[in-house]
Amino acid sequence: xxxxxxxxxxxxxxxxxxxxxxxxxxxxxxxxxxxxxxxxxxxxxxxxxxxxxxxxxxxxxxxxxxxxxxxxxxxxxxxxxxxxxxxxxxxxxxxxxxxxxxxxxxxxxxxxxxxxxxxxxxxxxxxxxxxxxxxxxxxxxxxxxxxxxxxxxxxxxxxxxxxxxxxxxxxxxxxxxxxxxxxxxxxxxxxxxxxxxxxxxxxxxxxxxxxxxxxxxxxxxxxxxxxxxxxxxxxxxxxxxxxxxxxxxxxxxxxxxxxxxxxxxxxxxxxxxxxxxxxxxxxxxxxxxxxxxxxxxxxxxxxxxxxxxxxxxxxxxxxxxxxxxxxxxxxxxxxxxxxxxxxxxxxxxxxxxxxxxxxxxxxxxxxxxxxxxxxxxxxxxxxxxxxxxxxxxxxxxxxxxxxxxxxxxxxxxxxxxxxxxxxxxxxxxxxxxxxxxxxxxxxxxxxxxxxxxxxxxxxxxxxxxxxxxxxxxxxxxxxxxxxxxxxxxxxxxxxxxxxxxxxxxxxxxxxxxxxxxxxxxxxxxxxxxxxxxxxxxxxxxxxxxxxxxxxxxxxxxxxxxxxxxxxxxxxxxxxxxxxxxxxxxxxxxxxxxxxxxx
Amino acid sequence: xxxxxxxxxxxxxxxxxxxxxxxxxxxxxxxxxxxxxxxxxxxxxxxxxxxxxxxxxxxxxxxxxxxxxxxxxxxxxxxxxxxxxxxxxxxxxxxxxxxxxxxxxxxxxxxxxxxxxxxxxxxxxxxxxxxxxxxxxxxxxxxxxxxxxxxxxxxxxxxxxxxxxxxxxxxxxxxxxxxxxxxxxxxxxxxxxxxxxxxxxxxxxxxxxxxxxxxxxxxxxxxxxxxxxxxxxxxxxxxxxxxxxxxxxxxxxxxxxxxxxxxxxxxxxxxxxxxxxxxxxxxxxxxxxxxxxxxxxxxxxxx
Numbered sequence: 001x002x003x004x005x006x007x008x009x010x011x012x013x014x015x016x017x018x019x020x021x022x023x024x025x026x027x028x029x030x031x032x033x034x035x036x037x038x039x040x041x042x043x044x045x046x047x048x049x050x051x052x053x054x055x056x057x058x059x060x061x062x063x064x065x066x067x068x069x070x071x072x073x074x075x076x077x078x079x080x081x082x083x084x085x086x087x088x089x090x091x092x093x094x095x096x097x098x099x100x101x102x103x104x105x106x107x108x109x110x111x112x113x114x115x116x117x118x119x120x121x122x123x124x125x126x127x128x129x130x131x132x133x134x135x136x137x138x139x140x141x142x143x144x145x146x147x148x149x150x151x152x153x154x155x156x157x158x159x160x161x162x163x164x165x166x167x168x169x170x171x172x173x174x175x176x177x178x179x180x181x182x183x184x185x186x187x188x189x190x191x192x193x194x195x196x197x198x199x200x201x202x203x204x205x206x207x208x209x210x211x212x213x214x215x216x217x218x219x220x221x222x223x224x225x226x227x228x229x230x231x232x233x234x235x236x237x238x239x240x241x242x243x244x245x246x247x248x249x250x251x252x253x254x255x256x257x258x259x260x261x262x263x264x265x266x267x268x269x270x271x272x273x274x275x276x277x278x279x280x281x282x283x284x285x286x287x288x289x290x291x292x293x294x295x296x297x298x299x300x301x302x303x304x305x306x307x308x309x310x311x312x313x314x315x316x317x318x319x320x321x322x323x324x325x326x327x328x329x330x331x332x333x334x335x336x337x338x339x340x341x342x343x344x345x346x347x348x349x350x351x352x353x354x355x356x357x358x359x360x361x362x363x364x365x366x367x368x369x370x371x372x373x374x375x376x377x378x379x380x381x382x383x384x385x386x387x388x389x390x391x392x393x394x395x396x397x398x399x400x401x402x403x404x405x406x407x408x409x410x411x412x413x414x415x416x417x418x419x420x421x422x423x424x425x426x427x428x429x430x431x432x433x434x435x436x437x438x439x440x441x442x443x444x445x446x447x448x449x450x451x452x453x454x455x456x457x458x459x460x461x462x463x464x465x466x467x468x469x470x471x472x473x474x475x476x477x478x479x480x481x482x483x484x485x486x487x488x489x490x491x492x493x494x495x496x497x498x499x500x501x502x503x504x505x506x507x508x509x510x511x512x513x514x515x516x517x518x519x520x521x522x523x524x525x526x527x528x529x530x531x532x533x534x535x536x537x538x539x540x541x542x543x544x545x546x547x548x549x550x551x552x553x554x555x556x557x558x559x560x561x562x563x564x565x566x567x568x569x570x571x572x573x574x575x576x577x578x579x580x581x582x583x584x585x586x587x588x589x590x591x592x593x594x595x596x597x598x
Numbered sequence: 599x600x601x602x603x604x605x606x607x608x609x610x611x612x613x614x615x616x617x618x619x620x621x622x623x624x625x626x627x628x629x630x631x632x633x634x635x636x637x638x639x640x641x642x643x644x645x646x647x648x649x650x651x652x653x654x655x656x657x658x659x660x661x662x663x664x665x666x667x668x669x670x671x672x673x674x675x676x677x678x679x680x681x682x683x684x685x686x687x688x689x690x691x692x693x694x695x696x697x698x699x700x701x702x703x704x705x706x707x708x709x710x711x712x713x714x715x716x717x718x719x720x721x722x723x724x725x726x727x728x729x730x731x732x733x734x735x736x737x738x739x740x741x742x743x744x745x746x747x748x749x750x751x752x753x754x755x756x757x758x759x760x761x762x763x764x765x766x767x768x769x770x771x772x773x774x775x776x777x778x779x780x781x782x783x784x785x786x787x788x789x790x791x792x793x794x795x796x797x798x799x800x801x802x803x804x805x806x807x808x809x810x811x812x813x814x815x816x817x818x819x820x821x822x823x824x825x826x827x828x829x830x831x832x833x834x835x836x837x838x839x840x841x842x843x844x845x846x847x848x849x850x851x852x853x854x855x856x857x858x859x860x861x862x863x864x865x866x867x868x869x870x871x872x873x874x875x876x877x878x879x880x881x882x883x884x885x886x887x888x889x890x891x892x893x894x895x896x897x898x899x900x901x
Contacts, residue, residue, distance in 0.1 A: 017611050109788070109789035110787075110789075112789055112791060113771075113789045113790050113791070116790070116791045116792050117792075145791070146792075234621070234624050234625070234628065235624055235627065235628045237654065237655065237657075239654065239655070239657040239659060241657060241686065242686070244655075244656075244657070246655070248655055250624055250653075252617065252621050252793075279655055280652075280655070281651050281652050281654075281655050281656045282651070282652065282656075282825065292613075292614070292617060293613075293617060294616075294617045294620040294621050294624070294653070296655060307628060332789055344798065346794050403792075406791075406792060407794075408791050408794040410798050413796075413798040413799055413800050414788055414796065414798075415788055415789050415790070415791065415794065415795075415796055418789075418791045418794075
């Protein structure tokens with residue numbers, strides 16, 4: 001069996017590849033434009049055009065170029081290389097991947113999936129029908145998706161007798177709309193796709209660029225190396241097989257250049273270190289890594305950093321760090337985006353809980369107007385919103401750095417929306433504080449109060465968190481402190497974080513990452529146990545400021561005492577007994593273990 | 599900004615494909631506790647295995663799972679075991695022991711090709727992934743396979759499918775959910791935005807991860823050449839003017855006539871030569887029996 005395949009599907013390393021998405025309202029002629037582009041650039045499989053023409057003749061149907069695309073799609077069902085979403089054509093200067101995005105609003109999530117990967121867009125508007133709902137919606141989505149290079153095709157000009165006024169009117173209306181959302185197309189082309197006019201060949205009397213000339217003039221995104229260095233930390237590896245001692249920080253360089261020896265900072269933690277090596281398998285040692293490379297680095301000073309942080313170069317323009325920002329987003333979820341619901345935000349490598357604080361504006365695609373926001377964002381709507389994350393996250397404004405300024409929102413396991421960051425805003429209160437206020441407002445108390453308990457047992461309740469960088473030693477110290485206090489007759493309890501991970505955290509809140517869930521559960525457990533009068537001792541190696549804040553917040557109204565091994569309370573030269581004794585006297589100084597209770 | 603004409607490093611199409619695939623592999627490793635990679639021994643999944651070594655700095659931190667139909671061309675199995683030993687892979691295989699014992703196979707003449715595929719591949723895969731059927735794990739001390747004690751189901755399954763292979767695969771997403779029955783809902787797939795994928799799943803579902811979706815057959819060979827990846831010798835003409843373009847079970851896979859002896863010659867043949875007009879899987883008999891372009895088999899889990 002010999003099946004035709006479209007030519008030059010492979011990437012010739014010599015020839016540039018460029019991806020373009022085709023968008024527009026349904027029936028405005030996208031398939032015809034694609035058919036013409038394939039046919040007029042000689043990019044069709046051998047004999048395909050003749051075959052489709054012959055078929056039309058046999059069935060007494062007038063031939064249409066749109067049938068070519070259908071024919072290619074039919075073929076693929078029989079096992080050939082062209083897929084529904086993509087086809088290929090070439091110009092004299094480069095190879096194109098053409099992503100065909102569906103015009104039906106029901107397929108909006110397929111449209112954004114296709115368009116998010118494109119470098120440029122062709123947007124088709126029917127001259128006879130004019131600007132329709134999806135012409136506007138697609139235009140707006142392109143801008144949110146970061147597709148900045150757009151050419152607008154005003155199709156079916158023959159249906160309006162090639163009237164230049166019709167063309168100019170559409171150009172004027174649509175440009176006005178696009179400029180309001182910050183989109184400036186590189187050009188408008190009047191075309192008759194059916195006859196191939198101004199697609200590849202210039203029509204009589206037309207002096208502007210053809211569609212193909214517009215496409216060829218689009219540039220590859222460049223200048224990424226010149227931007228400030230950004231490296232979202234995707235993961236931290238320590239593979240111990242074969243005595244591999246490397247602790248590798250893995251991720252993709254989004255922008256900028258990094259050299260061995262560069263000092264780096266991590267946001268939101270604020271930790272600092274210096275690049276020791278740049279790692280790669282099956283490559284000679286590198287001293288430099290560039291934008292677009294997936295790589296790994298080791299640090300001279302080993303610091304504890306978690307996946308999701310954003311690494312940048314000390315001295316470069318820093319990214320922003322915070323938990324509240326204004327964003328433009330589109331919503332694809334079956335359920336609307338509502339306030340007072342916990343979602344998950346994925347921004348670069350970070351995954352954090354997020355909630356909708358406010359809807360500022362909603363775009364009405366029908367009337368082309370921005371309307372003051374309601375309480376929620378419905379499916380297929382585009383809106384400007386205020387979002388707040390459960391803990392701080394590092395980001396850039398989308399305008400400064402698209403890769404670290406865009407995000408998706410996960411609702412009930414599904415990516416339900418996406419958007420770009422417009423502005424960081426100061427935080428007030430916070431997600432956790434709101435949760436605790438609600439919890440405390442409805443907290444049911446027992447018959448015995450904490451004050452009575454403390455008086456009876458002769459000491460106060462306290463959530464004691466031990467932090468430091470040596471996890472094993474902290475755990476040993478924690479248990480010794482528990483034993484010492486118990487032997488003094490106190491109600492001490494050692495709460496092991498690992499038990500929380502394995503027990504409570506198994507599948508209870510699967511849409512949040514493990515670390516986040518761990519803090520939440522520890523905090524909630526602390527609230528119960530301290531109300532029961534216990535001295536709860538928990539070792540949390542490498543706990544960060546933001547995590548401790550969450551714990552403290554969740555433990556309200558009781559307080560948390562942090563014993564930080566890194567601030568000189570003890571040093572590793574001291575034996576365990578000395579450290580525990582010092583802690584016990586510290587608890588006495590703080591009046592947690594008073595000499596007598598009043 | 600402004601220096602837009604400056605030449606940038608690492609943006610040739612092959613490096614771009616590689617970077618994207620590595621990102622996807624790391625994303626899968628970050629998000630899934632019980633992850634495995636399917637290795638068919640063919641060129642695509644071998645490139646995938648190589649990409650894993652690139653992603654994890656020489657390590658492959660999850661098991662490789664092979665579904666052995668016991669009708670594979672013998673060179674495939676010896677190549678599999680040699681690489682598993684050399685690269686210190688956690689190598690696991692599964693099989694449909696019942697169908698093999700009862701002879702309900704196409705070569706035994708008892709069922710047609712598609713049913714044979716379903717029993718020896720789809721069914722074996724499903725039950726091997728779920729841990730219901732025995733798995734065999736390579737013992738690196740003896741070089742032989744022992745019964746694997748681990749019966750945990752794999753919740754993340756990395757596979758080397760490419761969108762350009764055949765029709766149904768072009769509709770795949772990079773992170774593609776499957777329900778409890780391994781079924782794939784072609785009509786309703788999650789959106790994928792930029793480099794953000796669907797990595798959250800309800801308990802009981804699992805996900806197929808496809809890091810090679812954007813690669814073409816030519817890309818695969820160009821990468822094999824660039825990285826000097828060892829592939830099974832069946833892909834090359836050994837002197838009789840034939841070679842395999844796509845590997846499978848010997849009763850249903852025929853070699854093509856081609857004098858290509860090196861990776862370079864294969865690339866040449868694909869780009870401008872005699873194969874530029876012939877479908878890759880034209881030597882795979884089961885494709886022709888499934889009018890739906892393998893979609894039926896794929897919905898049920900066929901790779």
